[in-house]
Amino acid sequence: MYLVESKKITKIYQTEEVAITAIEDVSFTIDKGSFVSFVGPSGSGKSTLLNMIGCLDPPSSGSLQVVGQDIGKMSRNQAASFRGENIGFVFQDFNLIPVLSVAENVEYPLIMVQNWPAEKRKKRVAEMLEAVDISDQANKFPGQISGGQKQRVAIARALVTNAPLVLADEPTANLDRKSAERIVDLMKKMRDEFGTTFIFSTHDPRVVQHAETIFTLEDGRLVSLEQGEGGNHA
Amino acid sequence: MLNILKIATRNLWRYKRRTLLTSILITLGVMSVLLFVSVSGSFKNMMVGQITDSMLGHIQIHKKGYLSSLDSLPLDRNLSEKQMKKVRQVLEKDENVEAFSPRIRLGAMFSNFAETTNVRLVAVNPELEMKTVPLLANRIIKGKKDGLIGRGEILIPELVARGMKVNIGDAIVLVASNKDGSVNGQTFTVRGVLEGIVGPGGRDGVIHIQDARELLRISSKEVGEVAIRLTKMNKLQNVYDSLQQQIGSIKNKKGKPAFEIHTWEKLSPFFNIARMIDLMTLFIKVMLVAIVLVSIMNVMIMAVYERINEIGTIAAIGTKPGKILSLFVTEGLLLGILGSITGIALSLGAIAWMNAIGLSFDFGRQKGLLLAPSIGISEIVMVAGIVIAIAVLGSLQPAIKAARMDPIKALRHV
Numbered sequence: 001m002y003l004v005e006s007k008k009i010t011k012i013y014q015t016e017e018v019a020i021t022a023i024e025d026v027s028f029t030i031d032k033g034s035f036v037s038f039v040g041p042s043g044s045g046k047s048t049l050l051n052m053i054g055c056l057d058p059p060s061s062g063s064l065q066v067v068g069q070d071i072g073k074m075s076r077n078q079a080a081s082f083r084g085e086n087i088g089f090v091f092q093d094f095n096l097i098p099v100l101s102v103a104e105n106v107e108y109p110l111i112m113v114q115n116w117p118a119e120k121r122k123k124r125v126a127e128m129l130e131a132v133d134i135s136d137q138a139n140k141f142p143g144q145i146s147g148g149q150k151q152r153v154a155i156a157r158a159l160v161t162n163a164p165l166v167l168a169d170e171p172t173a174n175l176d177r178k179s180a181e182r183i184v185d186l187m188k189k190m191r192d193e194f195g196t197t198f199i200f201s202t203h204d205p206r207v208v209q210h211a212e213t214i215f216t217l218e219d220g221r222l223v224s225l226e227q228g229e230g231g232n233h234a
Numbered sequence: 235m236l237n238i239l240k241i242a243t244r245n246l247w248r249y250k251r252r253t254l255l256t257s258i259l260i261t262l263g264v265m266s267v268l269l270f271v272s273v274s275g276s277f278k279n280m281m282v283g284q285i286t287d288s289m290l291g292h293i294q295i296h297k298k299g300y301l302s303s304l305d306s307l308p309l310d311r312n313l314s315e316k317q318m319k320k321v322r323q324v325l326e327k328d329e330n331v332e333a334f335s336p337r338i339r340l341g342a343m344f345s346n347f348a349e350t351t352n353v354r355l356v357a358v359n360p361e362l363e364m365k366t367v368p369l370l371a372n373r374i375i376k377g378k379k380d381g382l383i384g385r386g387e388i389l390i391p392e393l394v395a396r397g398m399k400v401n402i403g404d405a406i407v408l409v410a411s412n413k414d415g416s417v418n419g420q421t422f423t424v425r426g427v428l429e430g431i432v433g434p435g436g437r438d439g440v441i442h443i444q445d446a447r448e449l450l451r452i453s454s455k456e457v458g459e460v461a462i463r464l465t466k467m468n469k470l471q472n473v474y475d476s477l478q479q480q481i482g483s484i485k486n487k488k489g490k491p492a493f494e495i496h497t498w499e500k501l502s503p504f505f506n507i508a509r510m511i512d513l514m515t516l517f518i519k520v521m522l523v524a525i526v527l528v529s530i531m532n533v534m535i536m537a538v539y540e541r542i543n544e545i546g547t548i549a550a551i552g553t554k555p556g557k558i559l560s561l562f563v564t565e566g567l568l569l570g571i572l573g574s575i576t577g578i579a580l581s582l583g584a585i586a587w588m589n590a591i592g593l594s595f596d597f598g599r600q601k602g603l604l605l606a607p608s609i610g611i612s613e614i615v616m617v618a619g620i621v622i623a624i625a626v627l628g629s630l631q632p633a634i635k636a637a638r639m640d641p642i643k644a645l646r647h648v
Contacts, residue, residue, distance in 0.1 A: 056550060056641050077554055084552020091645070095547040099244035111237045113552040157551070 001068065003165060003197050004030040004053055009062030011048050011220075022048040023059070024220045030199065030213070032164065035191050037211030037228075038201045045220040046201035047169055053199060054087055054167045055079045067164055084113035088158025090168035090187075090200075094150040096142040096157075102149075103129060103138040106156045114161055128156040131193065132186060148179030152186060159190055166190075168200035172207050184210045238557070242564035245537070253569065256533045260573025260621060261580065263525040267617050268581035270518050272607040273588070274511045277595075280603065281504055284431055288369035290498045291335070291461030292470055295321055295481060298494050300458065301501075307341045307354065309413040312456040317492065321460055324480045330469045333365035336457035338446045339438070342410040344390075346398045353394055354438045355408070357446030358383065366463045370440075377402045377426025382440070387425035389440040395427045402426065408441070412450045420449045470497055522617070523624050526573070530566050530628030537565065538632040545636050546644025559637035566629020570622040577621075578614055585609060 011023040023045045030036050038046045051057040052064055056079075058072040065071070067086045074082060089095075096105045107125045110116040116124070129135040132152040137145050142153070151171060158166045168187065172180035184207050187198050202208060209228065216224040246253045286292050300311040313321065318336065325334045337358050344353040360382035364371060371379040374389060383389055388408070390400060400406060402424055409419040422441065430437040446452075464473055477495050486492040499505040538545070545558060585607050593605040 051642050054550070080549065080552050080554045082552075083550065084554075087552075089547075089550050091547065093543075095543065095645075097241075097544060097548070099241065099248050108548075109551055112548070112557055113554075 002029040003032045005065040007063040009059040009064050012060045026222045033195050034197050035212040036199045038215045040217035044217040050167050055083050088163040088166040090154045090158050090171045092170040092173045094154050102153050109161050128160045132156045151183050165197045238564050256529045257573045259529045261577040263522040264577025265581045267522045272585050272609040276605045276607045278508050278511050285502050286498045291366050292464045293462040295460040296494050298491050307339050312458050315454045330473045332463045332465045334462045335362040335366035336460050338458045342408040345407040356438045357441050357443040359443050366461050373429040374426040375429045385442050388422040389426045389428045391437045410449050526624040527628045530625045534629040534632035538636045542644045542647040546641045549641040555637035559633045562633035562636050563629050566625045570625025574618040574621045
């Protein structure tokens with residue numbers, strides 16, 4: 001059973017005047033524990049595809065199964081619950097909550113989404129901060145740490161709920177080369193440690209080379225599949 | 235819930251200046267309402283107290299038709315001895331009635347042996363009158379207050395004393411015509427001078443009821459009116475309804491009501507001023523609602539607009555719309571609570587300060603009336619409740635907008 005299975009999905013955005021096809025007839029599968037990258041130029045549909053996999057946007061047609069669920073048939077509340085349980089997000093701009101400390105940002109999904117008991121929560125947050133090597137910054141606020149550290153916090157937040165799938169949209173776009181490599185290494189380490197599937201979009205060739213499976217998109221179509229370091233399914 | 239409170243508090247703290255300005259606005263609104271209510275309430279209570287406790291009583295009973303011809307002080311519309319007996323029986327049984335005082339109102343010629351003028355008088359039983367209108371003695375600005383009035387004595391209105399140049403201990407003559415039109419005169423000694431107050435009967439002199447009966451040659455124990463004092467003012471409507479049932483329903487031989495019963499509200503024109511004060515209070519409260527609503531809505535709309543990306547993030551990571559809504563509503567709620575608490579604290583301080591310095595004012599001919607502003611816990615709770623409810627209401631629309639936001643659009647927002 002695949003973690004993500006897409007069958008001929010299409011996404012059309014209807015404006016008042018024209019219909020724009022962002023994704024057209026895309027099919028692929030992704031296994032559990034994969035380290036997958038969607039690449040392609042701006043406007044190729046990477047983010048749209050990630051949004052659909054992330055249950056943020058249903059496909060206009062076709063079937064998209066994520067963690068065994070057909071995400072096209074979910075209500076808004078069901079989709080929110082599903083994301084909270086199964087998907088972690090890492091954003092290009094880190095998107096940490098500025099009024100919460102590093103530890104509180106990581107703790108946020110456990111309180112507001114999954115409602116873990118306090119003791120278990122604190123233990124889990126400490127584990128995650130340790131895993132991403134940012135325990136020493138736990139009490140700092142996002143405004144007080146560097147971009148690379150922020151992205152580590154974002155990765156910890158994405159993993160803290162034991163979500164089987166983490167989606168990262170251009171996770172290294174706002175980082176310098178060194179930090180970008182560290183973040184990709186960290187994601188891989190987390191994949192190895194927790195068995196989490198990482199799917200990320202990027203057009204940064206330095207990052208792409210670390211992916212095990214590379215899907216290339218152009219004008220909303222899947223044009224190629226390459227195996228990187230690891231080798232995977234499609 | 236505690237976590238939502240924590241995040242909401244920090245979000246408010248994030249925009250310190252805006253939070254402070256909004257809180258100040260709400261605080262000023264709360265203060266203006268509470269101070270207006272306390273000062274106007276104090277004025278109203280003082281005036282109502284003065285009118286009821288030094289003149290009218292809380293309720294009055296008359297023979298039917300007496301009040302409509304009160305200007306001519308009719309002696310032919312007195313309550314008969316039999317009617318008075320019935321009234322007494324009912325009033326003595328009612329535990330909400332603290333005291334009652336039978337009176338006779340009359341008009342007379344007042345002579346100081348050099349000049350003559352007209353004077354309106356109320357004849358009373360001093361013991362019963364002091365129990366019914368305990369502040370009447372306080373209106374005696376010259377002369378003895380103890381015992382109120384004795385046989386052969388008169389308390390004259392301030393204006394008459396001044397106009398007729400009459401002093402304490404002077405002898406004067408009252409000449410009055412009785413029910414059948416014959417005239418009688420009697421000498422009285424001036425016992426004191428009464429301060430005039432606003433309202434009907436506020437500038438009447440006072441004599442003993444037995445003297446009035448002699449002067450008017452009334453042989454029976456008939457009376458013009460019965461003033462009633464209640465144990466608690468808030469029982470006014472209950473007692474009025476009860477008296478209407480027991481006394482107001484009694485019919486005369488012609489099958490028409492024999493008695494008429496009125497609360498002080500019907501007898502005193504000050505009631506309309508009191509109602510005007512209540513209306514102004516209502517307007518001030520409406521203004522407070524508008525201030526809170528506009529300021530909270532404004533600040534929350536700004537908060538949602540500035541945090542669109544953040545809303546997208548928390549929605550994307552699985553926060554349900556209901557929780558996003560409660561997060562923003564809590565921010566509005568906290569602003570309302572902060573403004574209310576500060577406003578209440580400052581208002582209580584200002585009220586204490588006003589009481590410490592002593593606020594006085596003039597009302598009509600009454601000079602230097604000392605206000606004692608106070609505010610009841612129910613009024614404080616009500617104002618705080620209004621502010622907090624409006625704060626929640628004001629934040630609801632922006633909060634709903636935030637909760638319904640499409641996470642993708644929100645995440646794309648720059």
